[in-house]
Amino acid sequence: MTLLNKIYARLRLIVDRDGRDYLVVRRLQLFDSEYYLSFFATPENTADPLLAYFLRWREWYKNNRFPGAARCQLPDPHPLFDTCYYLLNHFPHGLKRNPFAHYLVKGWKRGWAPSPYFDPETYRQRSSWDGRTGNPLSHYRDHGAPQAISPSPFFDAHWYLDRTPVLADAREWIIRHYKMYGAKDGRKSPLPVFDPSYYLQQTEDNEAARRDPLAHYVRLGEKNGQRPAELFDPRYYRQRYLRKKKHCSPLAHYLSHGVYLGHYPDERIASLSRKPRVSVLVPVYNADHRHLNTCIRSVLYQAYPYWELCLVDDCSTDTAIKTILADWEGRDQRIKVAYHKENTGISGATATAAEMATGEYLGFLDHDDALTPDCLYRMVQAVNETGAVVAYSDESLVGDDGSQLSVSHKPAFNRHLLLSHNYITHFVLIEAHYFRKIGGIGSGFDGAQDFDLMLRAAEAANHVAHVPRVLYHWRATESSSSVNHDTKPYAHDAGKRALAASLKRQGIDAEVVDNHLTFYYRITYKRKENPKVSVVIWREAEHHRAGITAEHLLGRAGYEPCEFLVVDQATENRGDESRSKTVLLDEAIRASSGEYIVLFGYGGSEISEGWLDVMAGTLFHDDNLGAVCGCVSWAGEDGPSYTVPDLDDRSSRYYAEALASMTRHLNGLHNPQLVRCCDWRCCLFEKSLYERLGGFDGHRYPQLLAMHDWSLRLMQTGKQILYTPYVTVTMEEREPFGDDAAAESGEKRRFQEHWQQMLRQGDPFYNTGVVLEQGIPEARFLDWLTGAG
Known part of the structure; x- marks a missing residue:
């Protein structure tokens, strides 16, 4: 705008109604320049923001005689004047006069509310304003704001201040601060019963809703039956309590009366048996x-x-x-x-x-x-x-x-x-x-x-x-x-x-x-019995020289009597016969003479002192336990976290590792805890229980998931599996997962098909809330778990 045009615009304002309104607003000093300019992504370059506001309004009205929802995009002149709200409630077909000026000259005298956050009657009851000393916004600025009075049922200043104590020094500007900063956060609420995040999920990608969710709800959302929170249904509340009060806001009524009268905000609560x-x-x-x-x-x-x-x-x-x-x-x-x-x-x-x-x-x-x-x-x-x-x-x-x-x-x-x-x-x-x-x-x-x-x-x-x-x-x-x-x-x-x-x-x-x-x-348990334990050590064919020796295990066991059986895949599968890992372990367990069985996987280089004493003491004291498994450490480290599994990794070996590890990672590797799947690289169980369950299913699960299957069958009997961090086996290196072998892929498919229902019900010790927290839909997680996806 040229200098000549600015001068012309100002002269025109002086002689017409807009000019008179401009002078009224300037005299009352209620126009908030900083607040008004906050609506623009690019700061307005003007020496007189109030003049710019009047000119913008006139131009907007000229182009939007029947603006509808576009009103919600208008910049407001004051934190307690909501242009959209004022027009929707009092001039649904349009208003030629500047709405802020109209309110300050006529609207307040009619008892009209200028915004959701300022209700004249509520303010009258809570303050010394009685209408004889001028408009309520001026009175609020001079008297109500310094006392942090809440001028509307829709803004609880003390609630907001108590929840954001860093704003204690800004209490007289608390609603302004909320409008400029807190409302845009999308999580901060000026009411105990309004959930901005929940409400925004119900709205389309709407700039006005994101700028101030509660104001948007009061203007439009409540009329459309949208909920301000999960357990507040405005339609139900109106039907039950406000049939004769058609113009009363359900949320406002609940806040001022319903809470204290014990009203139900949602039918689900009323229908509790x-x-x-x-x-x-x-x-x-x-x-x-x-x-x-x-x-x-x-x-x-x-x-x-x-x-x-x-x-x-x-x-x-x-x-x-x-x-x-x-x-x-x-x-x-x-x-x-x-x-x-x-x-x-x-x-x-x-x-x-x-x-x-x-x-x-x-x-x-x-x-x-x-x-x-x-x-x-x-x-x-x-x-x-x-x-x-x-x-x-x-x-x-x-x-x-x-x-x-x-x-x-x-x-x-x-x-x-x-x-x-x-x-x-x-x-x-x-x-x-x-x-x-x-x-x-x-x-x-x-x-x-x-x-x-x-x-x-x-x-x-x-x-x-x-x-x-x-x-x-x-x-x-x-x-x-x-x-x-x-x-x-x-x-x-x-x-x-x-x-x-x-x-x-x-x-x-x-x-x-x-x-x-x-x-x-x-807790360190004291044993009163020492039944014989058979320790079965598994060695992979390609790693047949690696692993903890029987002598080392015995020296650190802290327990006797023991026997040791080494199952060497290379030795056992000489000639034309080739038996799977599961079959070989099953044969060794059945051939053992101990009352209890310990399984050790390949690759371990160290084990904690007194390991068998700890496992036996833990298992023997609790009749509810069916197995105890220890902690596997990778070169002294915990290895990758399975707290939230990588759902993009569909390999069978990753799936098997995650299934056995998710709960203990989520609930703390340093904590003894019940788990649903036993780790067969370090575990103890009773031989007779193993046999009653039919042992490992080597036909369905020859290599990878036999222990997982056995664990779930054990859980179905009512027995439990305990993980203890006080028995640690140190592995030198992790086995890479890589691509599935065809046999392993078949195991995973058979396991998921057989245990589909139990897997979909979820692991009682794994809280899927941690998955949702990462933005992963629960359905996607269940599809990965069950193989449905």
Whole structure:
């Protein structure tokens, strides 16, 4: 635009209505230049952004008399004025006058809302504005914003500030900050009940939706029946609760009334066959105020309404804690608060909370952590379906601002993994009657009271259910053991004592010793019997000179009596006869004289001291175990990770390796744990059990997958397989996978066909959430696993 044109434009503005409107907006000083210019990818080169805004509006209106959805692309002049929203709600057929000026001159006097984040009536109720002192946006700028007042049901300023504490100094500009930065993140929400990521999945590639998902939902999404979160169905909510309130927003009504009235946000919750009350127990002591508020809100906004929150202040020295708790108690009758006159520790405070509880189930929540909105619904659904008295979920570790740092994808209940460390942690739900039956919260285990509780619960429970969803956010702080394991050394010792007490209650003759990691423990079992063990060593034809010798194995076994049988492929297959690896091993096992069998694969150069003593001690003490396998190390390294297998590798040998390794890689190679597939390069099992199962199937699986097949047959009998990291075989080099031999490819195909159903049901100890986290569709993973793809 030339200088002459600029002068002409300004003169024209002065003499017509746009000119008068321009002067009104300038006088009120409500035009936000920085916010307006943020809408442009290339900064506008103008000395007067307000003038540019008016000119742009006039040109846009000239070309878009009936603009429809194009309105949503208009740059806005103020964080609390949404042009698209204003036009859609009040001028669906178009408005010739500049909409921002129209609002400031006429709209506010009619009680109209300028954006989803500013509702005049809500602001009137929460502030000193009464309409006699001018427009509400000016009043909000001068009075409401400095107090961080939320001027709309659709923006909870305190929720947003508590979740993003780094913005504490920007509280008076918090909505502006959200509009300019947080909304574009695609994950940050100004409401406990709005999930931006979920909502964006329902919209097409829409710039307006990506710029501010919640505003887009209020403008268009709710009218189209789109969900603001997985467990909020606006159509169902309107049908059930708002039949006579056609113009009332279901989400706004739920936030202001439905949450407190226990309304169902989704039909799936209403249709649950059984709806037990869940008492959430929260011990509180000198909690960070923001984290405590976030914790309480996470229960208040549960989609499942049958809960009570039992908070116990354990004599906090921070006097503000009592005020915060009393305020929350007054908001909802389901929130109960008790105050200790003396500090009793986390166990004592939790015990008091349990005494307050009237629910059929108890849940455990730390004062600086939070539940996801669907947590209680998913947990209740699980106990309804399984009848379990104990259930637990996956969890995420979050930063101070709520950003996700990592996710703990847990296996189905894994008793031996629990005996090495408390992998369950959060979120735990226990039937109240069962909780009291096992003695409630134990004393003397502060810092490890949750570990002690889980050990006692697992000892007597017939079934412990796992919900493979992230339902709990564990806060990572400098003083938290989730980040710094050195902050609570007493907790490690308490966990060690809790584990020792558990073994004693079960009559297990064993000792608990420290592992090399804090909060991890090792159990050494004491044997009372020494049955004969036959050690079968396999040597490949091309590697017949390599491998651990019988003398070396015997010298480091720490156990007797033993016999050693070396199966040398080259020696055994002389002449015209050629028998497979599986057949040769089967013959050796059946010809052995021991009650138990150890298998060793080729290529091992070293083995840990006392290896057989460890394996035998572990296997003999537990009648539920059918086999124990050790850890294979490659020249002292773990080798490639199979936590998430390479689905592009379809070779049979890679498949066999991944199938045997995925669970132990996911759940920690350093942890003893139950697995579904035994590794036949280092394993121990009872000979009679081997024979009862029919031994290896050398016909179907001559070379590669016989042990995998035998393992699955063993699991079907109810027996379990244990992996121990305390027996390590060191291999010098890895065997390259390469291209499939025709025979191996046939083995893989036969294995997948025979075990199709069991493979598709999934490995109970492998959580496919880790696959989804990498952006891999579960269907693709299952196709790789079952050979369907």
